[in-house]
Amino acid sequence: MSDTATLTFGDSNYPINILTGTEGEKALDIRQMRKDSGLITYDDGYGNTGSCESTVTFIDGDKGILRYRGYDISELAQKSNFLEVCLLLLDGELPTARKLSEFEDKISSFQNLPSEVLHAVQSVPPSTHPMGSLASGLHALGGACSHLCTNDRAKDLENFDDAAALIIAALPAIAAATHRQKTKDNLCPPNNSLNYCENFLSMMFAKDGDAPINPSLSKALDLIFLLHADHEQNCSTSTCRMIASGGANPFASLSGAVSALWGPLHGGANMAVINMLNDIHNSGDDGSKFIQSAKDGKSRLMGFGHRVYRNYDPRAKILKSACDEALAALGLNSPILDIASRLEEVALQDPYFIDRKLYPNVDFYSGIILQALGFPTNMFTVLFAMGRAPGWLAHWKEIAQTGKRIHRPRQIYQGSNLRQYIALEDR
Ligand code: ACO
Numbered sequence: 001m002s003d004t005a006t007l008t009f010g011d012s013n014y015p016i017n018i019l020t021g022t023e024g025e026k027a028l029d030i031r032q033m034r035k036d037s038g039l040i041t042y043d044d045g046y047g048n049t050g051s052c053e054s055t056v057t058f059i060d061g062d063k064g065i066l067r068y069r070g071y072d073i074s075e076l077a078q079k080s081n082f083l084e085v086c087l088l089l090l091d092g093e094l095p096t097a098r099k100l101s102e103f104e105d106k107i108s109s110f111q112n113l114p115s116e117v118l119h120a121v122q123s124v125p126p127s128t129h130p131m132g133s134l135a136s137g138l139h140a141l142g143g144a145c146s147h148l149c150t151n152d153r154a155k156d157l158e159n160f161d162d163a164a165a166l167i168i169a170a171l172p173a174i175a176a177a178t179h180r181q182k183t184k185d186n187l188c189p190p191n192n193s194l195n196y197c198e199n200f201l202s203m204m205f206a207k208d209g210d211a212p213i214n215p216s217l218s219k220a221l222d223l224i225f226l227l228h229a230d231h232e233q234n235c236s237t238s239t240c241r242m243i244a245s246g247g248a249n250p251f252a253s254l255s256g257a258v259s260a261l262w263g264p265l266h267g268g269a270n271m272a273v274i275n276m277l278n279d280i281h282n283s284g285d286d287g288s289k290f291i292q293s294a295k296d297g298k299s300r301l302m303g304f305g306h307r308v309y310r311n312y313d314p315r316a317k318i319l320k321s322a323c324d325e326a327l328a329a330l331g332l333n334s335p336i337l338d339i340a341s342r343l344e345e346v347a348l349q350d351p352y353f354i355d356r357k358l359y360p361n362v363d364f365y366s367g368i369i370l371q372a373l374g375f376p377t378n379m380f381t382v383l384f385a386m387g388r389a390p391g392w393l394a395h396w397k398e399i400a401q402t403g404k405r406i407h408r409p410r411q412i413y414q415g416s417n418l419r420q421y422i423a424l425e426d427r
Contacts, residue, residue, distance in 0.1 A: 009037050019050075023058055040410045047307065051407070052241065056089060056394050057232040061308035066315065068230055069093070077318050082225040083107065083168075083196055086390040089230055090164055090397065103165065104196075110169035111190035111199065113177070114144040117170070118187065121177045130178045130382045131262040135255045137174035141166065142251025149249040156249050157400050163250045164393045171386045172196070176203035179379055197221040200386075205374055216329040220369055221383075223322050227315040227362060228384055230391025232308075236260040236267065240392040244399040245407040257392045258385050264302075267388075269363040270380040273303040274371055277336040280343075287343040295352040303340075303364030304347060310357035319365040326369045337368050 005028055007014040014037045017029040027050045034040050043049045058067045066073040069088050076085060080094075087095040087103055095103065120140035124133050142149035148163040150156055156163070173190060180187055188206045190199050197218040231237065239260035243253040261267035276299075280290050294301040306313055327334055344360055347353040370380050 007033065007037060007039075009039060012037070019053075021053075023060070034410075040412075042412055046238075051233055051238060052398075052403075054232065054395070054398060055092065056391070056398060057230045059232055059308055061306070061310050064309060064311035064314050066231070073227065073314050074318060077223060077226060080226065082222045082229070082387070085226050085229050086164075086168055089390045089394040090161075106162075106165045107169040107196065108190075108192040110166045111173060111192070113141070113170055113173045117141050117144050117174070118177050121174055122181045124181075126181060129262070130175070130182075130379055131258060131385070133178040133181070134171075134174060134382055134385060135258040137170075137178070138167070138251050138255040138258065141170050141174070142249060142255075149251045151247055151249050151252075153247055153400050157397070160250065160393075160397055160400070164390070164397075167250065167254060167393065168389055171389055172200035172203060175379065175382045175386060176200065178382070179204055179376070182376075182378075197225070201373070214329060217326065217373055220322055220326040220329075221373060223318070224366055224369060224383065225387035227318060227366075228387030228391075230388070230394065234266070234307075235263075236388065237392060237395050241395050241399050241403075242407045244396045245403050245405070247406075250393060250396045253396050254389065254392050257388075261385055261388065262381060267381045267384040269302050269361070270367040270370070270384060271377050273340075273363050274336070274367040274377050274380070276302045277339050277368075280339050281336055287339050287346060291343065291346050291350065295350070301343065301347060301353075301358070303361055303367075304353070305356070305358040306361045309359060309361065312359045313361040315362040316360040316364050319362065319369065320360075323365045323369050323372075326372055330372055332372055334368060334372065336371075340364065340368060 003018045003020070005016045005018060007016055014033065016033060019027045019029045021027075030041055041049070056069065058070070059065065068076060068085060069092055071080075071088065071094075076088075080088075083104055084095060084100055087100060117137060117140045121133050121137045124136055128136075145163075145166060148156070148159045148166065177187055185207075188203050191202055192199075194202055194213070195218065198213045198215075201213050201218055201221065233241075236257040240253045240257035243256045244250075248256075264272045276290070280287055283289075290299065291301070293299045323337060327337065344364070347358065353359075366384075367377075367380055370383060371377070375383065
């Protein structure tokens with residue numbers, strides 16, 4: 001097959017090169033098209049636009065495949081853990097035992113936040129959403145460690161390993177400080193004898209005299225982080241890359257990504273799922289009325305549908321069984337899990353959802369586990385951000401190493417043509 005396509009416009013033909021990815025995806029390389037033909041492409045919402053070449057994550061949405069650096073998500077979920085996956089994403093390879101242990105030590109040594117960062121996080125107006133506090137905390141962290149945050153790309157790259165470890169280490173402490181500002185509890189300092197997730201659970205919830213953290217619960221949290229660690233060019237990652245393309249440091253780029261993740265159609269969906277399930281439960285509906293109203297366009301079945309997956313999101317499959325295990329470990333029955341299972345069962349047999357290829361996504365079950373672990377709903381998206389941080393950082397590094405141009409899409413202007421200014425008194 002030819003590796004060139006031809007655009008015919010007016011009386012002219014313009015050859016367009018075909019770019020082929022390592023998994024066989026093909027793309028029209030239109031970089032010369034405007035120069036040659038005067039045309040740009042129009043793709044509202046970027047649904048059919050490849051914004052970059054990347055080596056981090058591969059998704060085949062039709063087949064329900066997700067791989068980090070070539071490793072299938074279900075194999076990683078079974079055999080790996082979050083910190084190992086962080087290094088896989090950041091460095092491109094699975095770490096040696098020594099490298100992993102050095103990374104774990106570095107994370108432990110960075111877990112004590114500079115006091116001014118804690119102060120910044122706890123000084124925001126108490127009604128600030130935890131995602132706003134998280135974004136502020138990242139800026140404050142960059143300010144407190146200004147040698148890692150210079151906006152000089154060469155220097156920021158040279159210090160990248162430290163900046164990445166610092167951010168991954170600091171996020172649990174920032175999140176816990178945010179939570180404790182709301183609950184008006186004293187801060188609980190990090191404990192280096194605990195692993196990453198145990199330490200986070202302890203900083204979040206520990207009170208004097210508490211029993212040690214149940215290992216199956218910290219394992220469930222580790223799995224949630226691992227499953228969220230990257231997802232190629234989604235809204236927040238593209239935001240991170242966009243900011244990075246202008247030369248901004250990792251702290252600023254991740255803070256922007258946190259803001260992008262906040263919305264209910266993106267990372268905020270895990271909160272929205274729980275609110276939806278609670279509303280259905282409280283209204284006495286078994287889910288049937290809600291399904292009908294989603295089909296009528298009056299509501300949206302949150303946690304269903306995905307821009308890329310037109311098949312079962314592989315992460316949702318893994319989380320569904322993790323959800324059962326976490327609830328069993330806690331000895332809990334969840335009426336909202338029963339509603340979720342029923343919604344899924346009904347939707348997967350309903351032509352509305354089948355025809356539109358709408359399947360459960362990662363958010364459909366993650367919120368139920370997080371709620372069972374004791375996280376308040378407004379912290380769910382913060383947990384998503386903590387899991388996604390290594391992915392954002394890997395994309396920041398990719399841009400810093402390979403990105404030559406600032407990201408700058410074009411538009412089709414549909415506004416007024418040239419007009420004459422009318423003086424205020426004449427309007
Ligand atoms: N419930 C009911 N109908 C839906 C849903 C849903 N969850 N999702 C899509 N549809 C319908 C749309 O109304 C549309 O119907 P139409 O063709 O009759 O107009 C059709 O399916 C296509 O939907 P789009 O909105 O074009 O799909 P898009 O790819 O733009 O949106 C999105 C994807 C935002 C994820 C959407 O499916 C959605 O809103 N889902 C619920 C929110 C959610 O769970 N977000 C998390 C996504 S995963 C993540 O970010 C981690």
